[in-house]
């Protein structure tokens with residue numbers, strides 16, 4: 490398959506790098522990283538140890554079978570504008586947060602598939618990405634159901650060595666992130682590892698945010714049980730106890746967060762009060778207003 494990864498930072502470089510031995514992969518991103526990849530290849534370290542040679546570019550190629558989108562959620566609209574001239578069969582978002590697929594589908598004509606990814610990635614330096622955890626990609630039609638094209642992408646990912654499940658229930662899968670949303674925002678605001686929100690007083694914030702997200706999911710006809718969501722959020726906090734959440738890492742690095750696509754999405758989509766998500770969103774936005782210059 491001819492695969493273009495758009496937004497080759499940490500995750501895009503890892504996924505593109507894993508696929509590059511089996512498929513024709515082009516990483517589109519920023520200099521100096523993609524230029525170094527094009528010149529000297531890409532080193533994968535950590536849980537995988539490999540040197541691969543995808544193409545690296547700062548602009549999109551004319552065509553591809555598939556574009557895999559791995560920009561942060563707040564860059565999705567700009568990204569779509571940059572590849573809407575490409576000749577494409579399909580687009581797959583592997584981003585976290587809600588609303589990315591709808592943003593892409595509103596601007597592009599090829600089918601847009603939804604994906605979630607539990608691989609961990611960190612770009613150390615140009616042309617060197619570390620796999621910080623082997624996980625799984627789950628992908629499928631963004632509104633649920635089956636699709637031969639989704640099956641083809643799943644098979645191509647599996648053949649490329651990326652553990653992949655094709656799902657007919659992507660709407661429910663996508664809501665798992667907002668269900669875990671209390672972990673990201675609470676740990677980022679309190680500057681604590683995930684394990685701290687598995688016990689009181691943090692766990693009541695995490696549980697409340699998860700219950701609210703489940704309530705909004707149900708209002709959108711996505712069946713997510715509130716008690717189960719609360720339990721799941723605390724279980725994830727426990728099982729990732731030593732992790733510093735991605736939002737905490739963003740705040741520590743002084744970067745914009747994905748709050749708008751996670752807790753902010755719950756607030757936006759709610760027709761009833763969601764006070765825990767409203768408060769977490771407002772507090773993270775206050776931090777961003779004060780600390781992120783490019784907002």
Ligand SMILES: NC(=O)C1=CN([C@@H]2O[C@H](COP(=O)(O)OP(=O)(O)OC[C@H]3O[C@@H](n4cnc5c(N)ncnc54)[C@H](O)[C@@H]3O)[C@@H](O)[C@H]2O)C=CC1
Nearest residue numbers: 496497498499500518519559560561562564584585609610
């Ligand atoms: N890093 C990880 O372990 C995981 C990340 N994710 C999700 O994947 C998405 C990406 O995360 P990361 O890779 O960590 O972020 P990142 O910031 O390392 O990578 C995004 C890259 O996109 C590039 N980019 C943005 N707009 C662009 C444009 N118009 N043209 C060219 N390049 C552009 C940025 O320069 C950056 O290098 C997020 O939604 C994140 O939540 C999901 C699972 C794991």
Ligand SMILES: CC(C)(CO)C(=O)C(=O)O
Nearest residue numbers: 672673729732733734735
């Ligand atoms: C589940 C959790 C909170 C693990 O750290 C995560 O997905 C993140 O950090 O974005």
